[in-house]
Amino acid sequence: MIKHLAADLHTHTDISRHAYSTVYEIITAAKDFGLMAVGISNHCPAHPDGAPEGHFRNLRVIPEWVDGIRVYRGAELNFTDFEGEIDLSPDTIMNRLDYTIASFHDDVIPPGSVEDHTRAYLHAAENPLVDIIGHSGTARYEYDYERVIPEFGKNGKVVEINEGTFHVRKSSADNCRTIARLCMKYSVPVIVSSDAHFCRSVGVFEEALSMLNSLDFPEELVVNADMKQLESWFLHKRRVQ
Structure with missing residues (x-):
């Protein structure tokens, strides 16, 4: 049974009007909750509340370690069309960030057909700039799972x-x-995230873990189950890039 996770890589700060905590408050909350690592992954420029590209390029000013917490620099990319196009430059992604999440948001692109969404996700699967597929269970963007x-x-x-x-x-x-x-059937790794828009949500995974545990989901397929698995994923990701 999966009881506790080491990291939360999907969090939003108050650079967005619909999120309400600072970077330091997110980091402090991660420490208070007993996490070992946290990622800052704000919405990208195509979202009405997205940060400008310069925000992501300058995340390097945040130390890798703050108050004993490993801090990763990320971004939540937006799909901008059904060909799987995304909204940050390759240079920013490859040279300034540790990881990316790619997601559909109806503020950026209204839902299409199941085939439209399937096509976008298939392109994302082939895109080396995309690391994590974000909240793809969203009912408005169903695809051929x-x-x-x-x-x-x-x-x-x-x-x-x-x-x-x-x-x-x-x-x-x-x-x-x-x-x-x-993901169990095909041994595809998952990552459990809070998608926190306020610091008190950081590290809260109750419903997600309950669902995974009800399926007897294998802990070894959960990338952020512990720091060893998370660090191994980051190391492998850098090698394949």
Whole structure:
């Protein structure tokens, strides 16, 4: 049974108007919750509340270690069309960030058909600039899970199990369960994230872990189950890039 995780890599700071905590408050919350690492991953420029590219290029001013917490520099990319295009430059992603999450947001692109979403995710699977597939259980962006999940695995992507989905996108819970089952079937790694928009949500994974534990999801497929697995993933990701 998965009881505790080492890191939370999907958090948002008050650079966005719909998030309400500073970077330091996010880091402090991670420490208070007993995490060993946290990632800062704000929305990218195509989102109405997204940060400008300069925000992501300058994340390097944040030390790698703050108050004993390992701090990773990330970004939540937006799909800007159904060909899987994203909204940060390759230079920023490759040279200034530790990882990326790629997600659909209806503030950026309204939902299309299942085939549209499937096509976008298949392109994302082949894109070396995308590391994590964000909250893909969202009901408004359903895709052909059986077709796409194995491709995520073949291309080294990690599938996010997003705690926020269980609270703000409750109709998506069954999709998340389906995705988790397929990740088990095809041995595709997942990462459990809070998608925190306020510091007190950092490290809160109750619903996501309950769902995974109900499936007897293997801990070895959870990238952030412990720091050894997380560091191994980062090391492997750098090598394949």
